Structure formats: C-alpha cells, structure tokens
Amino acid sequence: MAAQAPPPRRPGEISYAARRRLFLIGAAGLGALLLWGLAGLPDYRDFTPLLGQVMNSVTVQERSSTAVVSAINFDYRAFDTLGEEFILFAAVLVLALLLRRLESERPGPTTASPRRAHTTSAAVRLAATAMVGPTVLLAVYVTMHGHLTPGGGFQGGVIAATALLLVYLASDYERMRRLRPRALVETAKAGGALGFVLLGLGGLIFAGAFLENFLPLGEPGELVAAGTIPLLSLAVGIEVSGGFVLLLSEFLTQLLVIRREQEPEA
C-alpha cells in the first residue's frame, strides 16, 4: 500500500517524516521488549504449572466436577465470576441507557417503508428457522453440562441469545419483538445476577463462607452433581442470555424503529 500524502502542516506541528521516525523508534523499542519477554517464556510443551497440576488432581474428588475450568470458575474462584457477572450487568445497563430514545427521536413505522421491510432470501429464512430449535437446545446443553464438559453459563447464554437473532433473520422485527417481552428479558437478566448472589449467601449460611459449595456433591460425571456449580452456571446462563438479548434488541430497535424527527420520511 502506498504511503498517504502528508497532510498540510500547521505552525509548530511536527512534520510527517519526523512523526514517522518517532513511531518507528517506539515500535522498534516495543518490538524488542516483546521479543525479549517472549524469549524468556518457558516452552509451552514442557510447561506444567504447579497450580494446574494440583487443580487437575483434586477437582474431581473434591467437587465431583469433571470440568476443571468450570469448577474453578463457579467454585474455587466463584467470587471473581461474581465480579465478572456484574461487569457484564453494568455494561448492558449502560448500553441500554446510551441507546434509549432521545427527545429529538421518535419511533417510526417498522415495516411500512419498503426500505425497512426485509429482503432476506427464502433460503436464509428457511435455514434460520430450522436452526432456531437446535440452537436453543445447544444453549441448554452447554449451560447444563458446564460441570461435565467444556462450556458453561456464559457460553450457553450467548448461544441462547443468538437464537433470537435467528428468529429475526427468519421473520422480521415485529415477530422478534413479540417473542421477547421486555419485562421478561429484564427479569431474567436481573434474576440471574440475583440468583448468583443468593447461592453465594446460601454458602455463607450453610457452609460458613460466601459462595462455598453447600449442596450434596453426588457422583462425578452425573448431570445432577457437583453441588452448586451447575446452579451457578445456570444463574450465569440466565443472566447472560437476558443481557445479550437486551443488547441485541436495543441495537435492532435503534436501527429499525427510532428515527430522528427532522429526518424526512423515507
């Protein structure tokens, strides 16, 4: 790619060539530091961190969970996950605030204008329709098997939210809107976060520490096992799916419904 022509210089401004020299010096320094750091890393094939070995050897016995990562996320360091849940919660909240309808905007007709009516091909709509059911099933599977196989509430929750996107692809905005009553979505989002905290408080009451596992652990490999891990995963799944559904529908509403008042009718 050819270098762009230098923009006209204001008095006192550094020239384009000087800026590029400065950048190259900085980039060379950063690159050297990165290479130096990388050279000091242990070979990943022989790297066996002590903590990883300990977790791998004790998790199945201690928590009846065959997925070590989920046991860490939802048990050993569940407090971190609580923080992450509330980061997502706050982010979605702020996004909903940013994408709200302003006074200078008004809801417009969604399907009246031909420009806004969907022109999706029949093949896409058929494929999307066929994928809605399996997607929901996959979301439930990934969420509920968090303590058995890789996956868990976060991944399952986002998959569940994409099912709604498939509904939008298969039909139109109005049908998608009817499928996600706002009150239900917001309740799911808040209820999931609340459920996580309540399970944590349960640990405080019944086991003596916040987010301590207080339910019977059962047999490793069973669907109902690992105590509070699958329940926390479910709470996260509900919260994340509610959050992402809210996120997607706020974007779609902003795109398809809200119009600026001064904009001429399309």
Add this chain to the structure above:
Amino acid sequence: MMALQAVALLVVAVGAWATVAARDPVRQAVVVSLYGLTLGILFFAFQAPDVALSNIVIGAVAMPTMILLAIAKTRD
C-alpha cells in the same frame, strides 16, 4: 498435534492481517467473524476448549453482529 498447532497459528496470523487489510467496515465485520472462528480453533488446538467456546460465541458471533448493526445505524 504440533502440525495442527502450527497450521492454527499460521491461519490466525493470516486472518489478523486480512482483518486489517479489509478496508470496508462491512467486509471487516465479516472477516473479523471468520478471524474469531480461527482464533477459537487455535485455542482448541492448544487445549483450551472453554476459551475456544467463549471466543467463538463472542468473537465470531456477538461482536461482528454489533459492529454490523452499528454500521447499519450510521448509514441510515
């Protein structure tokens, strides 16, 4: 396994370059989705299936969707 990891690293490097090289934001959103998918395969090849799943749902689905919706709104 080593060969798979080498291929995954190579594909991710090409994908990252392709994402930067695609100058049109709409194309870029599609390319970044494919890049997210290849990154998921990379994580899987390096034995991190949980991270791979997270990256596929966020990097290949959620983020490109939001980029596309935001671009569509700015072009409205």
